[in-house]
Amino acid sequence: xxxxxxxxxxxxxxxxxxxxxxxxxxxxxxxxxxxxxxxxxxxxxxxxxxxxxxxxxxxxxxxxxxxxxxxxxxxxxxxxxxxxxxxxxxxxxxxxxxxxxxxxxxxxxxxxxxxxxxxxxxxxxxxxxxxxxxxxxxxxxxxxxxxxxxxxxxxxxxxxxxxxxxxxxxxxxxxxxxxxxxxxxxxxxxxxxxxxxxxxxxxxxxxxxxxxxxxxxxxxxxxxxxxxxxxxxxxxxxxxxxxxxxxxxxxxxxxxxxxxxx
Amino acid sequence: xxxxxxxxxxxxxxxxxxxxxxxxxxxxxxxxxxxxxxxxxxxxxxxxxxxxxxxxxxxxxxxxxxxxxxxxxxxxxxxxxxxxxxxxxxxxxxxxxxxxxxxxxxxxxxxxxxxxxxxxxxxxxxx
Numbered sequence: 001x002x003x004x005x006x007x008x009x010x011x012x013x014x015x016x017x018x019x020x021x022x023x024x025x026x027x028x029x030x031x032x033x034x035x036x037x038x039x040x041x042x043x044x045x046x047x048x049x050x051x052x053x054x055x056x057x058x059x060x061x062x063x064x065x066x067x068x069x070x071x072x073x074x075x076x077x078x079x080x081x082x083x084x085x086x087x088x089x090x091x092x093x094x095x096x097x098x099x100x101x102x103x104x105x106x107x108x109x110x111x112x113x114x115x116x117x118x119x120x121x122x123x124x125x126x127x128x129x130x131x132x133x134x135x136x137x138x139x140x141x142x143x144x145x146x147x148x149x150x151x152x153x154x155x156x157x158x159x160x161x162x163x164x165x166x167x168x169x170x171x172x173x174x175x176x177x178x179x180x181x182x183x184x185x186x187x188x189x190x191x192x193x194x195x196x197x198x199x200x201x202x203x204x205x206x207x208x209x210x211x212x213x214x215x216x217x218x219x220x221x222x223x224x225x226x227x228x229x230x231x232x233x234x235x236x237x238x239x240x241x242x243x244x245x246x247x248x249x250x251x252x253x254x255x256x257x258x259x260x261x262x
Numbered sequence: 263x264x265x266x267x268x269x270x271x272x273x274x275x276x277x278x279x280x281x282x283x284x285x286x287x288x289x290x291x292x293x294x295x296x297x298x299x300x301x302x303x304x305x306x307x308x309x310x311x312x313x314x315x316x317x318x319x320x321x322x323x324x325x326x327x328x329x330x331x332x333x334x335x336x337x338x339x340x341x342x343x344x345x346x347x348x349x350x351x352x353x354x355x356x357x358x359x360x361x362x363x364x365x366x367x368x369x370x371x372x373x374x375x376x377x378x379x380x381x382x383x384x385x386x387x388x389x
Contacts, residue, residue, distance in 0.1 A: 038331035
């Protein structure tokens, strides 16, 4: 090969090499630019996403707290008209949660019952004051009027499509039914009574007996416990009475936590 | 040359070429699952089209509010094609259209101007 030819080839090789390197450099620079642009975009998107998520969380909390307050307020309306305290519904809420939990219901269902059970006496808003706040015992007619509050509460809530209010309707309807079939309004017995009704029945009675009302003074614990043992399988679902005694300290802690201010 | 029309999807822009007015417009977002597969026939189509024109004006309107990184790469490749055509004497006008509040899109347009100095690229704020 002549020197001239060799020089020509080397020059050509050098040119090719330079062109290739230029192209590679350009591609690399471009890829770097694309990466930087994408990183910037992703950072912005992720920040935005986090911000939106926080907003959604805050809204969710707001909705839940509003719902809780509305539920307690609705429950308290029934109570306040009969001179009972707002803490009654809060204690009943906690007791029903506790019983549901020990019965093995799903956490979500327990939480829902805690929200729904405060509305158990909502039907009392439709009971005349003269009956509702009467000191001393009811006569038969007054007793009948008073007992309509279960049906009234059910009528108020049952048309709702919200699962929570549907549950509250069941609770309002069945919390005065008794295990032995002597309760009202439908004289249901045993497991015919919805579990929410059976749970709320014990929670409500436990709290009512321990509080003083216009027509009676508070019972001491010994008297309440004796009554519960007697009513096991009569007024109350025996399994729920067992749960009550097996976990008594938890019930008493709640009672203490939401004490009525005297 | 026939018209080209590809409807927008959730992940891809609307692509529209009107052969009467010689306007190619691409509008929307671009983050397809397989970007290369998606753009390949479109880029091929444009490449074929560029071969058929002489000195008539081709206008390209790009209004892309969102590009993932491989789509951005695809548009750099498209600009390469347009630059080669321009260097061969074809008459091409490009508008990069962006929303005033979309900084990323504005900066992307500025990148194209910086990288393709010989091309006629205009940044246009969406009205």
